[in-house]
């Protein structure tokens with residue numbers, strides 16, 4: 001026997017997004033490319049955090065890593081070389097309700113995009129920036145990048161790279177307003193996932209450098225690290241990453257760390273020999289530009305048209321329309337008087 005109609009309650013379950021919803025096109029990276037692992041960890045994060053696909057945006061520049069937005073089942077913007085960060089900042093300042101992620105290669109971020117990188121750290125807007133660092137330009141076929149190790153032979157350095165490679169971690173940690181810096185290697189999925197998740201949960205600009213294999217152009221680059229897991233130094237802190245038992249058995253080199261200590265983070269980032277992984281620095285109290293500069297309310301289409309018309313009219317030339325402004329106004333007056 002059913003109860004009274006008034007007792008009926010229509011309960012609509014909240015929509016659950018499963019992993020498939022975050023999967024876009026089939027990835028076309030080379031077999032064994034480390035970008036595949038970064039993609040898998042990111043899709044898992046989106047599922048676990050239940051990010052609404054229609055409120056999530058992946059922004060990229062140009063390069064192999066920049067294909068990332070195509071492979072996500074979210075919104076995306078595949079932009080210009082080196083310009084992923086200002087594009088992402090534009091999205092965030094106008095639509096603070098969106099979750100914004102940025103995927104850049106080392107050429108993209110550390111070479112042509114360097115100025116944007118510096119100011120993105122300083123502005124500390126809420127987003128996750130992933131640096132896929134394979135130490136080479138892959139898409140454009142094997143040119144030296146700022147992170148290519150000294151002595152490495154590439155298409156543009158046939159006798160070996162002559163400059164010492166730059167360190168994106170120490171560089172980022174030296175920028176005013178830095179608020180989150182972490183490092184992971186893509187071949188340890190447990191660690192990678194936790195680092196990306198911590199970056200997502202951080203309030204501010206979270207910079208994650210991910211050492212990424214490029215088997216096509218740098219087939220032996222990380223061989224030593226892969227065969228000597230003890231050279232990977234896991235940073236241990238109460239608020240750091242917590243490795244699974246299985247991962248912890250393989251990666252036994254631990255270093256006590258304090259993620260609130262900027263000087264310590266800089267020291268660890270510059271460590272020679274061992275590769276530090278985990279959260280190097282975290283400071284959620286740094287002001288965020290997108291919170292300091294609240295966007296104006298969104299215009300209706302009619303309002304937007306009126307504003308645009310007014311802006312265009314300032315620069316229009318209207319022969320015979322005496323008194324119509326052109327630029328500062330003086331030029332138009334001279335033309336109409338002539």
Ligand code: SF4
Pocket residue numbers: 028029030032033034035064065134138139213214215216217
């Ligand atoms: Fe990946 Fe290198 Fe192939 Fe690019 S060239 S898809 S980075 S393996």
